[in-house]
Amino acid sequence: MEITFLGTGSGMPSKNRNVSSLALKMLQERDEVWLFDCGEATQHQIMKTTIKPRKIAKIFITHMHGDHVLGLPGLLSSRSFQDGESAVELYGPPSLKEFVETSLKTTGTHLNYPLIFKPIAEGIIYQDQDIKVSAKKLQHGMPSYAYKIEEADKIGPLLPERLKKLGVSPGPIYETIKNQPTTVLPNGTEVHRNDVTGPDIPGRRIAICGDTKPVESLAQWVQGVDVLIHEATFMEADEQLANDYSHSTAADATRLAKKAQVNYLLMNHISSRYQQDLLEDEQTRLKDIFSPLQFVEDFMEFTVK
Amino acid sequence: MEITFLGTGSGMPSKNRNVSSLALKMLQERDEVWLFDCGEATQHQIMKTTIKPRKIAKIFITHMHGDHVLGLPGLLSSRSFQDGESAVELYGPPSLKEFVETSLKTTGTHLNYPLIFKPIAEGIIYQDQDIKVSAKKLQHGMPSYAYKIEEADKIGPLLPERLKKLGVSPGPIYETIKNQPTTVLPNGTEVHRNDVTGPDIPGRRIAICGDTKPVESLAQWVQGVDVLIHEATFMEADEQLANDYSHSTAADATRLAKKAQVNYLLMNHISSRYQQDLLEDEQTRLKDIFSPLQFVEDFMEFTVK
Numbered sequence: 001m002e003i004t005f006l007g008t009g010s011g012m013p014s015k016n017r018n019v020s021s022l023a024l025k026m027l028q029e030r031d032e033v034w035l036f037d038c039g040e041a042t043q044h045q046i047m048k049t050t051i052k053p054r055k056i057a058k059i060f061i062t063h064m065h066g067d068h069v070l071g072l073p074g075l076l077s078s079r080s081f082q083d084g085e086s087a088v089e090l091y092g093p094p095s096l097k098e099f100v101e102t103s104l105k106t107t108g109t110h111l112n113y114p115l116i117f118k119p120i121a122e123g124i125i126y127q128d129q130d131i132k133v134s135a136k137k138l139q140h141g142m143p144s145y146a147y148k149i150e151e152a153d154k155i156g157p158l159l160p161e162r163l164k165k166l167g168v169s170p171g172p173i174y175e176t177i178k179n180q181p182t183t184v185l186p187n188g189t190e191v192h193r194n195d196v197t198g199p200d201i202p203g204r205r206i207a208i209c210g211d212t213k214p215v216e217s218l219a220q221w222v223q224g225v226d227v228l229i230h231e232a233t234f235m236e237a238d239e240q241l242a243n244d245y246s247h248s249t250a251a252d253a254t255r256l257a258k259k260a261q262v263n264y265l266l267m268n269h270i271s272s273r274y275q276q277d278l279l280e281d282e283q284t285r286l287k288d289i290f291s292p293l294q295f296v297e298d299f300m301e302f303t304v305k
Numbered sequence: 306m307e308i309t310f311l312g313t314g315s316g317m318p319s320k321n322r323n324v325s326s327l328a329l330k331m332l333q334e335r336d337e338v339w340l341f342d343c344g345e346a347t348q349h350q351i352m353k354t355t356i357k358p359r360k361i362a363k364i365f366i367t368h369m370h371g372d373h374v375l376g377l378p379g380l381l382s383s384r385s386f387q388d389g390e391s392a393v394e395l396y397g398p399p400s401l402k403e404f405v406e407t408s409l410k411t412t413g414t415h416l417n418y419p420l421i422f423k424p425i426a427e428g429i430i431y432q433d434q435d436i437k438v439s440a441k442k443l444q445h446g447m448p449s450y451a452y453k454i455e456e457a458d459k460i461g462p463l464l465p466e467r468l469k470k471l472g473v474s475p476g477p478i479y480e481t482i483k484n485q486p487t488t489v490l491p492n493g494t495e496v497h498r499n500d501v502t503g504p505d506i507p508g509r510r511i512a513i514c515g516d517t518k519p520v521e522s523l524a525q526w527v528q529g530v531d532v533l534i535h536e537a538t539f540m541e542a543d544e545q546l547a548n549d550y551s552h553s554t555a556a557d558a559t560r561l562a563k564k565a566q567v568n569y570l571l572m573n574h575i576s577s578r579y580q581q582d583l584l585e586d587e588q589t590r591l592k593d594i595f596s597p598l599q600f601v602e603d604f605m606e607f608t609v610k
């Protein structure tokens with residue numbers, strides 16, 4: 001799982017940062033890319049990466065503000081031009097459907113693949129045997145959501161010593177034993193997987209939050225995630241502005257990360273009013289409160305471990 | 306009057322060309338910029354020029370295909386952020402209103418200026434004392450229009466010899482005489498402007514065409530314009546493709562320019578399938594049929610004389 005930040009700015013594009021979007025690449029795991037938010041010119045940003053639009057299988061929209069969705073009609077249309085034939089699932093607030101459908105209809109756009117709308121509410125919004133996605137409502141003046149992506153725990157590694165005691169030698173039988181709860185050996189012995197594997201390997205957990213003012217209950221919901229991606233539209237000195245516009249400061253995000261004991265905090269949605277050196281100072285200061293943390297930039301890559 | 310090409314590609318953005326848009330800058334004439342088409346990321350392109358979004362007073366959409374309109378909601382929204390307070394008039398096919406209004410509504414966008422929809426049909430769509438804009442229907446599978454921008458003819462220069470004969474000496478009276486049809490001098494003499502000025506100076510005329518297959522009656526409509534801007538999605542070798550998709554070839558545009566005896570042909574909306582050297586060869590070849598002509602590129606500037 002790798003994350004590519006495609007747009008890390010807020011409100012409107014600037015010379016250094018495009019509006020919001022990030023790609024969660026799961027090419028090894030499921031040969032898919034999932035997109036979170038899709039501001040204008042996200043397809044232009046993707047063109048500068050190795051991401052293939054036809055691999056984008058799901059798109060999650062945190063909220064309907066223009067800097068998070070206006071790139072969607074163009075991206076969907078170009079994906080069709082670029083041989084995208086597999087379905088795309090679109091998760092987001094209910095009005096996402098009206099926006100996308102009207103855009104496609106009025107522009108006479110026909111997609112060569114099915115587009116499936118998945119209006120969201122709080123709770124689990126997608127689940128298969130490998131992964132689960134849940135949503136939690138934030139506070140931003142319009143419905144805004146955080147998404148939590150959780151891999152299923154994996155069966156722990158086989159323990160050769162234990163297997164040897166049961167008379168099992170290395171070979172194809174190892175895979176068989178790992179793939180089912182109980183295996184009956186040719187000699188009639190029952191091997192219970194639980195007895196011959198180490199502890200489960202916990203799946204990775206990522207939380208991607210939409211725009212929001214600080215939300216008391218969020219810490220518990222993102223407790224212990226491997227990566228917390230949170231907006232930091234303003235710096236602490238502009239706390240009043242953050243409050244006025246229902247946004248967070250970098251300090252708010254940092255306090256949340258500390259309280260929730262996450263493994264890594266990545267901050268995006270950064271106002272273009274801040275120069276790079278100011279951001280670096282703020283980052284240094286905040287690392288005294290919680291670490292590791294980082295302001296992200298367009299095209300930054302992050303590997304989730 | 307200067308033209309800045311903001312997007313000269315077709316269908317979807319490529320590394321070299323963004324999707325359609327061009328700016329007609331009339332800063333000296335009326336302190337306004339008019340935009341023709343507004344594909345996705347037009348606001349990003351504008352950011353790389355000296356054009357100020359708040360100067361954009363009118364936007365003309367040739368047709369509703371996504372590569373010509375999807376940048377509109379973002380541009381309108383950012384113009385509001387960037388202190389745009391004067392009204393914007395939006396000219397285009399009737400469904401433009403539904404697209405823009407739904408986009409603004411579903412994204413919770415409030416503009417700090419009036420947005421005035423001007424659904425178009427064939428004929429004069431705008432006129433004031435200095436300028437006239439007309440529209441003509443093209444053929445493109447969906448309603449597509451050409452726009453013709455015509456400056457009013459200007460009164461010719463005052464002829465000092467003639468004025469001297471009538472006893473008028475140079476001074477502020479010159480302006481008075483030029484500004485009205487008839488001026489009565491202090492001594493009672495009537496001076497008719499027509500008698501003391503040279504021939505009218507013809508206003509400049511520009512035709513900006515939307516996507517279209519060749520249209521027989523277009524030559525007469527653009528007859529003698531100073532600049533004809535026409536699509537050339539395909540090269541002559543791909544005439545069949547042009548026909549299949551209701552587009553023109555560069556040769557079609559060139560034949561039109563020749564027939565209409567325009568002063569300059571600028572070709573845009575060029576498919577990304579063609580490499581630069583192929584375009585240069587085609588351009589050289591077409592110059593034998595009509596000249597001056599040119600394939601345009603993003604950020605190219607053209608002064609209309």
Ligand SMILES: [Zn+2]
Nearest residue numbers: 063065140211
């Ligand atoms: Zn927002």
Ligand SMILES: [Zn+2]
Nearest residue numbers: 368370445516
């Ligand atoms: Zn078109």
